[in-house]
Amino acid sequence: MSEDCDICFNHSQNSFSIGPHSASVVVVTNRKSSGRFQDALELQLKELGLDLSNVYYTPVIKCSDFNVSLSNRQLKEHAAEHLIPELNRLKNVTHILCLGNEALLSITGKSGITKYRGKEFEFNGAVVMSTISPSAVNRNPGQKPGYLADLRLFVNNVNGVDQGLADPKPSQIIYGVDKESLQKICRVLDMTEEISIDVETKKGEYYQKDTMGSALVSIAATCVIRTPEGKRGLVVWAVPLSHRGSVWRNAWEKVMRILGKHISGIKEIDAHNGSYDCKWMFQYDMPLMVTFDTMLAIALLNENVQKGLKPQAMARLAVPAWGIDTGDLDSYDIMDVLWYNILDTWYTYHIKLQLVKELKAQPRLDKIFRTLTMPAQADLI
Ligand SMILES: [Zn+2]
Ligand SMILES: [Zn+2]
Structure with a gap:
């Protein structure tokens, strides 16, 4: 023609x-x-x-x-x-x-x-x-x-969509930067039914503290809580750990231990590429098993997409690019690090809600995810 x-x-x-x-x-x-x-x-x-x-x-x-x-x-x-x-x-x-x-x-x-x-x-x-x-x-x-x-x-x-998912409201956020706010976070954890969690790290692997000076920089979470009166809601929090600007920089391992005690009872744990976070958290007295890994669910639903949290959140939640791409987190303001750490968990939680629906629409994949994918990941940690 x-x-x-x-x-x-x-x-x-x-x-x-x-x-x-x-x-x-x-x-x-x-x-x-x-x-x-x-x-x-x-x-x-x-x-x-x-x-x-x-x-x-x-x-x-x-x-x-x-x-x-x-x-x-x-x-x-x-x-x-x-x-x-x-x-x-x-x-x-x-x-x-x-x-x-x-x-x-x-x-x-x-x-x-x-x-x-x-x-x-x-x-x-x-x-x-x-x-x-x-x-x-x-x-x-x-x-x-x-x-x-x-x-x-x-x-x-x-x-006709103007903007994507809204950020968490200031009234929903707790920064664990003193004893009082840390206690508040512990009370939130005691009421938490589901948690989306993320750690930021520096220098090498979780087992290289002595050889490389590797450490946790900060930890953050989005919590689905249920109050004693039966009210449900979302609370997000972040705690600075070994970061140069952290009040806990000399006591961060103890802070992890305290948080770990209150987190260990939570049944539903969401994370993006959670095996990474879990290894670090295990190392520092916070034994958690991820029950829903958004990265693995995304890979199962479609092996050809970019599985990173950033491209996924930008595409699925219509949020702008965020976060610190490269380099040493110590050189960034601690409040910026905490905010990006929070957003990682906030977006992971909202992507998880979408993925649950997508898996429900494909019962065969849903079953594989629950009975094979997630248990296999737990074995690897
Ligand atoms: Zn021509
Ligand atoms: Zn992160």
């Missing part, structure tokens, strides 16, 4: 578009819409909550050789000849996503994807947003979190 391109004559041209002409969402790509490229893109958009039955994909260049390189002027001429008339034929478009600079240039006339990504433009009354191309992400995986954040912004715009 292809014919020679009548603008540059150096490739044959074809449509390569897929999706219904009634679609309200259009994705303009820099590749033909098939194969692994397309599978990965659809998976990402679906995970972010986009209704894929309503999406039309179309490559910016209609040619069989996508390695052909065109000048900006040639690109615009190609778009005027093929892409723009094609989009004009679609009558229900409300949102257009441009992947890569060629797509951005062809639709908006603007060049500079790193400058314009994530910003809103307009085309024929539709909202236009753009991000870097998936091929650029493949070449440079460090770009992935920013790329996913842009996709999330777009999907939220399509779905």
